[in-house]
Amino acid sequence: MDINTITELEHGKGAKMSKQVDLNAYMDFVEQVTSNESNNTVALGEQLNNLEAETGVNMAALLTGAIGIASEGGEFSEIVKKCIFQGKPLDKDTIFHAKRELGDIIWYWITCCRALGIDPNDVVAENVHKLESRYPGGDFDVFYSENRKDGDL
Helix, strand or coil: CCCCCEEEEEECHHHEEEEEECHHHHHHHHHHCCCHHHHCHHHHHHHHHHHHHHHCCCHHHHHHHHHHHHHHHHHHHHHHHHHHHCCCCCCHHHHHHHHHHHHHHHHHHHHHHHHHCCCHHHHHHHHHHHHHHHCCCCCCCHHHHHCCCCCCC
C-alpha cells in the first residue's frame, strides 16, 4: 500500500465526499523516508560516537543543550501565550516566572557553547556583526530583512 491510498467517506446529508489519507500507509512512508539514525538507536549511538571522534564536539552536551533550548523556549512561549491569548496577568509573579525560564534557556545555550567549544562572547559579537551588516543604517528596515546578502542566514 502506498501513501496515495485513499478512502471515500460520507458526511451527513447530501452525501458530500472527502478524501482521507490512510494513516497506516503514511506511517510506513514516514519510516521509509527517515534516516537510519532516526529509526535505529544503535545507528544513532554510532553516529554520535563518530561525530564526537571526528570533531571533538561533546555530543551529549550538544544534544542536551539543543533539546533544552527547544523545551525551555516552549515554556517561555507558553507564559507569553497565556498572557496574550488567555488573560493571564502580566504581573510581578508572571514576569518572575518568565525570568526563570529565560535563565533556563541561557543555561542550555551555554551548554551548547561549551559542547561546541566556542566562546559565548564570540557568539554575541558575531550576532552583532551580522545585524550591523544586514542593517547598514543601524535601524530595522523591512527591505533588508526580506532581501538578504548571500551567506546571510
